[in-house]
Amino acid sequence: MDEDKFTVENINLLSKEISENSIITYEELPQYDLFLSQVIDYLNDKFEADNYTNNIVQNYIKSEVISKPEDSKKRGYTKLHLAQLVLLSYMRPILTSEEIKKVFRLAFNEINDRDDDIISWENAYKIFSDMQKESLDDFIKNKFCDKEKLEKIIDVLDLKESDKERISVFLVVMTLVSQASAIKKLVQKIVKDYET
Numbered sequence: 001m002d003e004d005k006f007t008v009e010n011i012n013l014l015s016k017e018i019s020e021n022s023i024i025t026y027e028e029l030p031q032y033d034l035f036l037s038q039v040i041d042y043l044n045d046k047f048e049a050d051n052y053t054n055n056i057v058q059n060y061i062k063s064e065v066i067s068k069p070e071d072s073k074k075r076g077y078t079k080l081h082l083a084q085l086v087l088l089s090y091m092r093p094i095l096t097s098e099e100i101k102k103v104f105r106l107a108f109n110e111i112n113d114r115d116d117d118i119i120s121w122e123n124a125y126k127i128f129s130d131m132q133k134e135s136l137d138d139f140i141k142n143k144f145c146d147k148e149k150l151e152k153i154i155d156v157l158d159l160k161e162s163d164k165e166r167i168s169v170f171l172v173v174m175t176l177v178s179q180a181s182a183i184k185k186l187v188q189k190i191v192k193d194y195e196t
Contacts, residue, residue, distance in 0.1 A: 014186065014189060014190070023086075023128070023129045023132040023133065024046060024086060025129055026079075026083065026122060026125045026126050026129065029079050029082045029083060029086070030042065030079065030082065031079065032075070033070070033073065033075035033076065033077060033078050034075055034077045034078075034082075035074065035075055035077070036054055036057060036058075036069070036076075036077060037054070038075075038077075039052075039057065039077045039081065039082065039085065040052050040053065040054060040057065042082070043085055043086075043089065046086070046089075047089045050089055050092065052085075057085070060085075060088065060097070063097060063101075064101065064111045064112065065088065065097050065100055065101050065104070065111070066081065066084040066085060066088060066111065067080065067081065067084065067111050067112050068112055069081065080121050080122075083121045083122065083124075083125040084104075084121065086125070087124070087125065087128060087174075088100060090128070090132075090177055090178065090181045091103070091177050093180075093181070093184065094177055094180050094181070095177070103170060103173050103174075106118075106166045106167065106169055106170040106173075107119050107124055107166070107167060107170040108121070108124075118159065118163045118166065118167060119157055119159075119167060123157065124170075124174075127153055127171065127174070128174050128177075128178060131174060131175050131178040132178040132181070132182065146175075150168060150171050150172065150175070153171060154167060154168060154171070
């Protein structure tokens, strides 16, 4: 980045580009089930800085941060697992494994029981994708958590009254995670591109 191009306007354009292009949409996740080695390759391709290994993914499963693969299937890792791992990739630099478990528990209760989920992983992933696309723009406008936007999401999810507060907390945390992730990428891009 040339010094004369280091302007607030250019930073705003760069931040918009990072926000819009930094998430894999739910539809772009592989439709077919994968072997663990394929999951590792996929994640390392999409998240170069994370360096996933079999042990890392298996430890997340063992400690019940993410759900177990499908029993008795060679290709036991589904789109749901990829959604969990992609969300985890955004949360890892910010939260501990225990904190991630607590956040996931807000929306999904027991990680290995789909029947007690308050919202679906697909909905959670799509909501996070939308948050990610708008994250830096919201941050620049000092909208750390846009109350109206969150209320609209809650209304669309058509939740039981007793679940609304839990999902609100989940959404606030995910909003802040998306902003923190986008800010980190923006800072890295500025530092990388700015020659002194």
